[in-house]
Amino acid sequence: MSRRRSTPAHDAGPPSVTAMLPAIPRSDMLGRLAALRSASTPALKQQWRELFGQAPPRFHPRTYLRSRLAYRIQELAYGGLRPETVDRLVALGEQLDGGNVVLRRIRADHRPLPGTRLLREWAGVEHVVTVLADGFEWEGRPYQSLSAIARAITGTRWNGWTFFGLKGRAGA
Template identity: 40%
Template sequence: MSGLEQQLAALMAMPPAQLRSMWRDTYRSPAPDIGPDLLRRGIANRLQERVHGSLTGATKREIARLQKRIERTGKAGPTHAISLKNGTRLVREWNGKSYHVLVCDDGFEFEGRHYASLSHIAREITGAHWSGPRFFGLRKRSEYKPRVSASE
């Protein structure tokens, strides 16, 4: 058993007073007024962060975005955002020609030009309106809700 595993196992047997003391040692601040289970989880999280690292900046931003949505609407709702890492190259063959798109921090690069969305690039390639994520194979048709027209 590793040192981290031993520390995590020891947390399970600690009484509340010892957990509060460990919180002070771990966070360098007084323990919040929460139950022992949440104290254990908070301490365990910090111990694991020290060994494995914390969340990426992108993950923290996504959590903050979802938190704001929950505060505004009361629910996180389904998220359909596509997460692509900077430097990823998307390749699509269309009408016998291969097209390459580079994912950038603030959009996409295609044929030396910058685009804000994949849909703009899909239109550039096909001459017709396409969902960019669908055109590049990042989503399937079944992921979209069908539109209902007013006449139906």
């Protein structure tokens, strides 16, 4: 049995809101993507309202807003995933978790998958941490914990999961 579930990128709201979202001409797309880099946080939040038809999420860094807006701009210019692709992704997910929605939302170890890149802007500098199978890497050096990286970046003690916006996930 295959269930059809929409993803956040494709679930912009009720049909009345979705119908009001702007179509972005492909000729405007590259300029809009480039403008995201220098846009202020209030400008990014305003674009979020225009492109998603809802309020932006609270407490997310600018890098998150920029990346989601960049995806959304491309989605509105080129179109989203085809229904067949969404159905295939749902089917693959069901193969992994047997269709159990609870298992789909919870990973056994609650840790980001190796290869995941965590982004955090601090004091005007964007920091990128790569998740490894046995730790983390920042600026070419291995670390055992995100807290150690957060301390190296800020000079003060931080909960690494909180610093990188992972707090609030199951088990974090």
